[in-house]
Amino acid sequence: MATFLSIQPRFHLQSTPKMTFQPFAILNKTQKMRVPYELKQGQARIFHRLPSGLNLEVIVQKSVKEKDPDEKKCPPLVFVHGSYHAAWCWAEYWLPFFSASGFDCYALSLLAQGESDAPSGTVAGSLQTHAGDVADFIERNLNSPPVLLGHSFGGLIIQYYIANMSNEQSFEMGTLYPRLTGAVLVCSVPPSGNSGLVWRYLFSKPIAAFKVTRSLAAKAFQTSLSLCRETFFSSKMEDNLVLRYQELMKESSRMPLFDLRKLNASLPVPKMTKSTEVLVLGAKDDFIVDAEGLRETGRFYDVSPICIEGVAHDIMLDCSWEKGANVILSWLNGLSR
Template sequence: MAVLHSYVLASTPLTKIPLAVLNNEEHKMKVPYKLKQGQSRIFHQLPSGLNMEVIYQKKKGMQNKGTDDNMWAPLPPLVFVHGSFHAAWCWAEHWLPFFSENGFDSYALSLLGQGESDDPDGSVAGTLQSHTADISDFIQKQTTMSPVLIGHSFGGLIVQYYIANLGKDFRGNLAGVVLVCSVPPAGNSGLVWRYLFSKPVAAFKVTMSLAAKAFQTSLPLCKETFFSQGMNDHLVQRYQELMTASSRMPLFDLRKLNASLPVASVPNTSTQVLIMGAADDFIVDAKGLEETGSFYGVRPVCVEGVAHDMMLDSSWEKGAEVVLSWIKSLDRKDLV
């Protein structure tokens, strides 16, 4: 059974919207991502009139087992936010099917200028404020319950900005937040300086790979930057091609971004946060993981045997299992 690529201008919950076919010639990515069985590609229309790609996978069954108090409480939907050089497809590969099988409605977003989303005016895709506003608009209009918001790398920094401004600039309550290999609240400058002084060769490689985008042309460098050494080279090449096709525009102007950081702290926040890093992360080091944990007063979880792209790596299920266990432990009795 073929999976339809779906196109929709959304202003009401997805379950109530008719879907239309997205024709092949409408693809923005030069290397289109083929959806898996049970997935739909839809588009959420933002207040600006631009369309944001969403890959959606409906939950299977009612697998609702958790603690005794949570046994009959509904499982929250999950909203996934990618980082630089990625798009919604990075979650659709493994984590969307995994969480669907475990009873979650799952939505992976492509930020503007990335994946199949529309391009905004200007030379960069947006700012912390604009990306967060787009996510907030989606959550308000397209989820019927407060979701768990999951951000990876620079997507994690966007999620942190969401927490800091929830109830002020943004609406859309959250059932919880998961930060996966996230850039710390102060940004990536601390990571860069530590690498320069303690690991100059690694600092050169990171700069070449990310700032100069050498990961797009060097398979070994792409593998070292994002994946474990045991990752199959054919898969690395496939993801390398998708990452190159995904990022038509830089996610941020990094100079302006760093000038706006750190994100504001939120004393006594009621939002529950899981901070998760990878033991073999080439981009966010252990100190960066500790910085984020200290900022939120949470002990981070470091997953062994995975690299920065935890959701795509050869042992992707390790991180997914940690997130699943944590979400099922949340108090969901008052979830709306």
């Protein structure tokens, strides 16, 4: 099992000036993914430099909707992916959708994922370091509180972020967690982690438990088209699309996001002490996060989770990706009132 990665703490205060957000060319930057993701019209790839000197890939798509001066400004949206994914998974459908609806969108690739730099060591980081990297990007680049959207393990990272927004100890350790307008947890790993999911599968669905373990822990989804579809997508997903995303997922993760043993030892996520609007969104055909995992997350935030019919774990890439996008858009519009 991989060893834990230690990152030096950050020391920047609330008075830190905002960076001017200027994309720069990447023609002279070596691509880390052998199957690169080609950006869509209106998208740009930039790199945010962390205090460690490492660079995070950010795919940006700004709002294309004409601004009504009497309309309340839409909060920026910051997207955080899960294991075996990167910023590209949001850029395919959801960034164009939300930018067309008036939102500036920023999809991050966590360290050692996508085109982001890799730290030394054998794992990409921890809940603390990944959440701190997201916080550093927000603090130094955005002028208004964003909505954070996280998928799968990315949702767990956001839960840690929320729990530490008003944590004085985190500030003393050098990490400032800027306030949020809200958070969306998409097919998220629940606050207790994935161990409960695994045990429930072992006792109630042993065949599914074997498949999930083989697919994710043994990375069999990378070589089996049918297992990749069953793990992440709806059964009706066309072969050519599954193959395309399978190739991108193969290249997206050069290191595991976490040391899972140390991660589970640090859970559950602490209860948030500062009120934040949270939407908990799940998928009826999710092969990874079961219904009880979805309910656990809803109970933790005292909200009723929404479970969408006809979509699987990769809700933002699945055949009916617009179902989840429309639910989120309706919730975002409610925040604006």
